[in-house]
Amino acid sequence: MADWTHHHARINGIAMHWVEQGEGPAIVLCHGFPHIWLSWRHQIPVLAQAGWRVIVPDMRGMGQTEGPADHSHYDVHAIVGDLTGLLDHLGLEEAVFAGLDFGVFAIYDLAYLHPQRVRAIIALENPAYPDSPDKAPLTEAAEWAQEHFVHIDYFRPVGPADVALNAAPREFLRKVLYALSGDFRYLDVWKNPPGIAYLDALPETPPLPWAWFSEWELEWYTADYARSGFTGGLNWYRAMDLRWSQRAEWRHRPIDRPFFFIGSENDVDLEAWHGDDPLGAIPHQYSDVRRIEMLPKAGHLIQLERADEVGRLMRQFVESL
Incomplete structure (x- = not known):
C-alpha cells in the first residue's frame, strides 16, 4: 500500500477517484458491483513489479467516484466516456484493460466504440455480454421474479433497495460477498420466494476473516459505501435495458482486440448467464483469442479468492504482449 497513490479529478462531468502504482505501459483494472478499486489489491503490485503502470478507478457511482442519481447517466456512452476521459486526463493513447462483471462489460463497449484505445482485454468470469439479444434484461428478470427472488428485479425500483442497503452496508456487503464466492452457491439465493428483501434472502456467513477476505477489507468496503450509498451501484442495473438497446448495432460483431480469459468453476455468471458452452x-x-484459463474451487470473486493465480496469469498475459 505504501506504493499506491490516490488521485482525484473531474473527468467526464463527474468527480473520479483512482489508484496508481508503477511505471511503464498502462493497464486499467475495472471492478463490478458491489466492489471498489480495492478488489484488485492483490494484482496491483504484481503488475507494477512486472513493469506496468497500474491504474485502478472506482467505477461510476461506486467507492469514491461520483454517481449521478438518474440511471440514464449510466448508459454506454457515459461509462465509456469515463474510461476514455481517464486515459485523456493521464495523457494515454491506449491501455490494456482488465475487468470483472460490470467492469468488463464497460471494456467490451469501449472496444467496440474506440478500439484504438484498447491494447488488449483481460476478462474475468464474463466472456461476453450476459443478456439475451432477443429480450431486454430487466423484462427477463421481471418474468423470473414472478416465480422466485431475483436480485436484478429487486434492484429495479428506485427507493426500496437503496433505503434497505444504505441502512445496513456492512451486513449487505458481508453477506453478498460471501454468497458470490465459491464457498456458497449464489443461485441458492434465488430459491427464496418473490417479495423477500435481499438481506433476508442472502445467507448468514461464518465469522471473518475468511481465507480470501479480512475484517479490514470489509471495513474499507463498508466505509466507502456508507459514504456514497448504494444508489450509484444499483443504477448500473437500472440502466441495463438502456445499454442493451444501445449495443444492438454491434452485438453480433466480433471484437478484434487481443483477448485473454480467466474463469472459475463455481462462478454464478458462467453457470447462469452465458449459455451451455x-x-x-x-x-x-x-x-x-490468445489464452483461456479456468481455475478450480472459486466463485465470482476470483481475483480475491484465487489472488495469486490470477496475478500470475495476468502477468503472463501482459508479458506475452
Whole structure:
C-alpha cells in the first residue's frame, strides 16, 4: 500500500477517484458491483513489479467516484466516456484493460466504440455480454421474479433497495460477498420466494476473516459505501435495458482486440448467464483469442479468492504482449 497513490479529478462531468502504482505501459483494472478499486489489491503490485503502470478507478457511482442519481447517466456512452476521459486526463493513447462483471462489460463497449484505445482485454468470469439479444434484461428478470427472488428485479425500483442497503452496508456487503464466492452457491439465493428483501434472502456467513477476505477489507468496503450509498451501484442495473438497446448495432460483431480469459468453476455468471458452452463461444465473439484459463474451487470473486493465480496469469498475459 505504501506504493499506491490516490488521485482525484473531474473527468467526464463527474468527480473520479483512482489508484496508481508503477511505471511503464498502462493497464486499467475495472471492478463490478458491489466492489471498489480495492478488489484488485492483490494484482496491483504484481503488475507494477512486472513493469506496468497500474491504474485502478472506482467505477461510476461506486467507492469514491461520483454517481449521478438518474440511471440514464449510466448508459454506454457515459461509462465509456469515463474510461476514455481517464486515459485523456493521464495523457494515454491506449491501455490494456482488465475487468470483472460490470467492469468488463464497460471494456467490451469501449472496444467496440474506440478500439484504438484498447491494447488488449483481460476478462474475468464474463466472456461476453450476459443478456439475451432477443429480450431486454430487466423484462427477463421481471418474468423470473414472478416465480422466485431475483436480485436484478429487486434492484429495479428506485427507493426500496437503496433505503434497505444504505441502512445496513456492512451486513449487505458481508453477506453478498460471501454468497458470490465459491464457498456458497449464489443461485441458492434465488430459491427464496418473490417479495423477500435481499438481506433476508442472502445467507448468514461464518465469522471473518475468511481465507480470501479480512475484517479490514470489509471495513474499507463498508466505509466507502456508507459514504456514497448504494444508489450509484444499483443504477448500473437500472440502466441495463438502456445499454442493451444501445449495443444492438454491434452485438453480433466480433471484437478484434487481443483477448485473454480467466474463469472459475463455481462462478454464478458462467453457470447462469452465458449459455451451455460459454468457453466454446469465445472464438465466435473475439477474432484474436490468445489464452483461456479456468481455475478450480472459486466463485465470482476470483481475483480475491484465487489472488495469486490470477496475478500470475495476468502477468503472463501482459508479458506475452
